[in-house]
Amino acid sequence: MSLSVSQLQEADFPRWDEFVFRHPLGTCFHQTAWRKTIESTFQFRPYYLTVLEDGELQAVLPMFLVENWMMGRVLISSPFAVYGGILALTDAAKERIRDEVVALATKLSVQHVELRNTDEEQRLGFSPVDRYLTYTQTVRRQAGEELLAELPKKTRNMVRKSLKSPFASRIAEGLDGFYELLSRNYRRLGTPIFPRQYFQTLLEEFGPKGADVREILIDGEVAAVSLNLFFRDQMHTYYAASHTGFLPLAPNNFLYYDHLLWAGEHGFTTFDFGRSKIDSGTSDFKRHWNTTTKALPYEILLVNRKDLPNFSPSNQKFSLAIRAWQHLPLGLTRSLGPRLVRLFP
Secondary structure, eight states, X not given: OOOEEEEOOGGGHHHHXXXXXXXXXXXXXXSHHHHHHHHHHHOOEEEEEEEEETTEEEEEEEEEEEEXXXXXXXXXXXXXXXXXXXXXXXXXXXXHHHHHHHHHHHHHTOXXXXXXXSSGGGOOSSEEEOOEEEEEEEOOSOOHHHHHHHSOHHHHXXXXXXXXXXXXXXXXXXXXXXXXXXXXXXXXXTOOOOOHXXXXXXXXXXXXXXXXXXXXXXXXXXXXXXXXXXXXXXXXXXXXXXXXXXXXXXXXXXXXXXXXXXXXXXXXXXXXXXXEETTOHHHHHHHTTTOEEEEOOEEEEXXXXXXXXXXXXXXXXXXHXXXXXXXXXXXXXXXXXXXXXXXXX
């Protein structure tokens, strides 16, 4: 039978999710819950490609068409996700979807196509973008002292310091504490904050088994927060922030120590610290948690654009805007941020 390519229909969402769950390179960002979240919040147009052979799925590729004055028209797999790219069972299916990507990009007259691959196996032969690393740690059920003994000395000392304070962890009942700290943290970094509705929709679409928000408390105050995603045997702390007033007590270290223990206690085997730019401060922090480091083999197909784009904050062209954003009133950044963040998906 020949391979046929089509766009995903809503009736086939369950079959797509089952394929993603079974594929070894599948991630939570490949799930249709992510599609629903992004489409609902930002109104980007989804192009979810499927390859069928004799009625059976052989490959999938989630993409969105993003169009704005900053980037122009681009296809991304996937916006605001650190992982994406094709999931294929055979080389033939992979090549078939590659041809479709090229044809679709030409038809839509995009500037470029960006594929946020997690593995070399996903590469389609486009221009490589080797800018990011991801960090994971194998976890298991263990006592706190066992975990501490396995950590590098610098991190172990910071965790022990955090344990001297009466920190406590809980599942948040709402988004107030999380959004308060995250928006403050984003302003400090010079980054536009997401709309609150984005996080609300994400929690609703993934459900309590797929996502949650946690708070680290001290004397009744929220000292650190996280939004976590769960997929198969993986726990991924995707967003995190700490209250600057409590930084001397190391609440961020307590948060990750607490989450690692919880993940092992609840049967997860991999804890994902997420993506960081090479040689960044967050990269150094994650590296000191006894993590396995892996380069993310992103790639870009140039169509109407002639040079590789770089819309990350590391681009010096954005340095003045970042510094200006850091000095804006918090209320203004919360108002303007949701309008600007969609320019950098």
